[in-house]
Amino acid sequence: MSNRKLSLLLKVVTITSLAYIGSMGISLLVGTTKLDHLFGIQKPKGESAKTILGRTMSANAESITPATDQMNEVPKPFQGTIVYQAKLKANEKVIALTFDDGPGPKNTVQILEILKKNNIKATFFMLGQMVKYFPQIAKQVAADGHVIGNHTWHHWYFKMDGATAASEIDRTADIIYKTTGEKTTLFRPPGGFLNNGLAQYAKNEKYAVMMWSEESGDAERRSPQVPMLIKNVLKYAKPGAIVLMHDGGGNRSRSVKALPEMIAGLKAQGYRFVTIPQLLEIQAQEQHLAEIVLPTVTKGEHPNNLLNHQ
Numbered sequence: 462m463s464n465r466k467l468s469l470l471l472k473v474v475t476i477t478s479l480a481y482i483g484s485m486g487i488s489l490l491v492g493t494t495k496l497d498h499l500f501g502i503q504k505p506k507g508e509s510a511k512t513i514l515g516r517t518m519s520a521n522a523e524s525i526t527p528a529t530d531q532m533n534e535v536p537k538p539f540q541g542t543i544v545y546q547a548k549l550k551a552n553e554k555v556i557a558l559t560f561d562d563g564p565g566p567k568n569t570v571q572i573l574e575i576l577k578k579n580n581i582k583a584t585f586f587m588l589g590q591m592v593k594y595f596p597q598i599a600k601q602v603a604a605d606g607h608v609i610g611n612h613t614w615h616h617w618y619f620k621m622d623g624a625t626a627a628s629e630i631d632r633t634a635d636i637i638y639k640t641t642g643e644k645t646t647l648f649r650p651p652g653g654f655l656n657n658g659l660a661q662y663a664k665n666e667k668y669a670v671m672m673w674s675e676e677s678g679d680a681e682r683r684s685p686q687v688p689m690l691i692k693n694v695l696k697y698a699k700p701g702a703i704v705l706m707h708d709g710g711g712n713r714s715r716s717v718k719a720l721p722e723m724i725a726g727l728k729a730q731g732y733r734f735v736t737i738p739q740l741l742e743i744q745a746q747e748q749h750l751a752e753i754v755l756p757t758v759t760k761g762e763h764p765n766n767l768l769n770h771q
Contacts, residue, residue, distance in 0.1 A: 535738050541664045547743065549743060554732045555701065557740045559737065560583060562709030564587060564595050564599045565591065568709065569708045570601075572720060579724050584671075584736050584737040587611070587637060589613065589632050599640050599641050600640060600641055602641070603641035608647070609645050611634055611668065613629040613659060615629060622658065648669070673705035674699070
């Protein structure tokens with residue numbers, strides 16, 4: 462065979478192979494098409510394209526993990542909003558532990574030890590004046606990989622004018638940054654009050670105003686005994702929950718005693734622990750995945766038309 466004929470034959474084989482591979486790639490992307498029949502590709506019996514899409518989406522959702530081990534900034538869709546919990550799928554069993562009113566010289570240190578022992582990261586909403594009094598403990602919180610949020614300077618509840626609200630939040634943000642190096646975009650209003658000027662200022666400054674979906678009850682006037690604190694958390698745990706606890710603002714020895722059993726109980730229920738930014742990142746990823754897999758249906762268009770049933 463001449464070199465010219467051999468060269469021509471090789472070109473034909475190459476072009477044919479590339480066409481086959483390209484067709485296979487298109488077939489995988491669009492599902493069952495005429496190309497599938499042409500190359501003898503068959504899907505499992507009894508499975509529609511919608512079923513396959515749903516299964517793929519579920520598998521991807523289960524594998525979602527935060528982009529980094531430690532995130533201090535919340536995703537943009539949550540900035541300037543009020544959040545009570547993350548909206549996650551039932552099989553996305555993650556939960557966020559949060560601690561308010563610290564840092565303190567006793568309770569915060571003990572809580573940090575428990576969290577380290579269990580390899581858990583949490584979110585601490587700190588008071589500016591407490592950071593001023595106990596800077597080394599605030600530094601330790603950050604050094605251990607936990608996230609710090611803004612909880613105002615004084616923990617005041619009363620209605621404030623704009624200048625006072627700004628001072629309460631800005632002074633706290635400033636001392637947190639100067640002490641720990643963290644620039645937080647998380648704010649929790651003292652007592653959960655949303656109408657005294659603080660939350661509005663925080664929203665204007667693009668903080669995520671973080672509330673909670675369940676609480677141990679450790680800050681009630683008559684704080685429950687340790688078994689009830691544990692029960693309050695375990696009974697109402699759900700995917701995406703934000704748990705309110707305290708490491709300051711009073712004697713929190715019961716919280717410290719309850720924490721190890723709370724953690725063990727949540728682990729037994731299949732939960733893993735994340736910080737607030739990580740929790741919101743998981744929701745953002747789930748929503749993004751849903752938008753990709755199930756595009757918006759335009760007016761007058763039947764949902765089934767979005768799937769390939771050729």
